[in-house]
Amino acid sequence: MEGQSLLAEAVAAGRHCGARVRSDGLTATAPGIVSGDLTVPARGEWRGTIEVLPIVDHEESQPAYPRDAPLHDAVPVKRLRDWQEASPTVELPGELRGELLGGVLDRSVQDLGSPRIRTGGGNEFIAAGAPWFMTLFGRDSLLTAWMALPIDQQLAPSTLRALAALQGRKVNPATEEEPGRILHEVRRNNWRR
Structure with a gap:
């Protein structure tokens, strides 16, 4: 336990991995155990945040949604908002657009923008x-x-560009990698090629 955070670390497959768990009011009660006292009055409310920050090769990830900042200021929220504002809009005469068609178009832009991921190399x-x-x-x-x-x-x-960076370079029967082959799915440790 370091201040108000718990650090868990290990070495797996030759790589240093871990996680830092942070939250206000947590204390270590035993090795690897974090607890906190909380009293919520009848019909009351309590809100809290627990951050789990992955650590890979001694590099700790920063939270995408910092607990001490408003949600609308978070980088992913800003990126989604910017993407939605830059997306083209469809202008149709009143009856053609209607609530249903307008809702479908607006939701489609949001659904495409929400699962966007940016790689360490800046590709999305x-x-x-x-x-x-x-x-x-x-x-x-x-x-x-x-x-x-x-x-x-x-x-x-x-x-x-993201796929080309991970394109196969050698023959590896265990992963089915072959020169020129595009991978099917990225899972743990593929980004570090």
């Missing part, structure tokens, strides 16, 4: 789906970027 792509597939999927991410061309012309080349 749309993840295959939340919550289990928030990662780069070769075919899925590429087809989504292609179909989104009317909304965002930068997404397709960015997705191609």
Whole structure:
């Protein structure tokens, strides 16, 4: 326990990994155990935040949604807002647009913008789906970027660059890597090639 945070570290497959758990009011009660006292009056409310920050190769990730900052100031929220504002809009005469069509168009832009992920190299792509597939999927991410061309012309080349950075270079039967082959799915440790 370091101040108001708990640090858990290990070495796995030759890599230093871990996590820092932070929250106001937590204390270490035993090695690896964090607890806190909380009293919520009848019909009362309590709100709290627990941050879990991954550590890979001694580099601690910073929270995307810092607990001490308003949600609307978080970087992912700003990126989504900027993307929505830059997306084209469809202007239709009153009855053609209607609430239903307008809602579908607005929701489509939001749904495409929400699962966007930025790599360490600055390339963006749309993840295959939340919550289990928030990662780069070769075919899925590429087809989504292609179909989104009317909304965002930068997404397709960015997705191609992200995939090219992970393109196969050697024959590896264990991972099915082959020279020139585009991966199916990125999972743990693939970004560090």
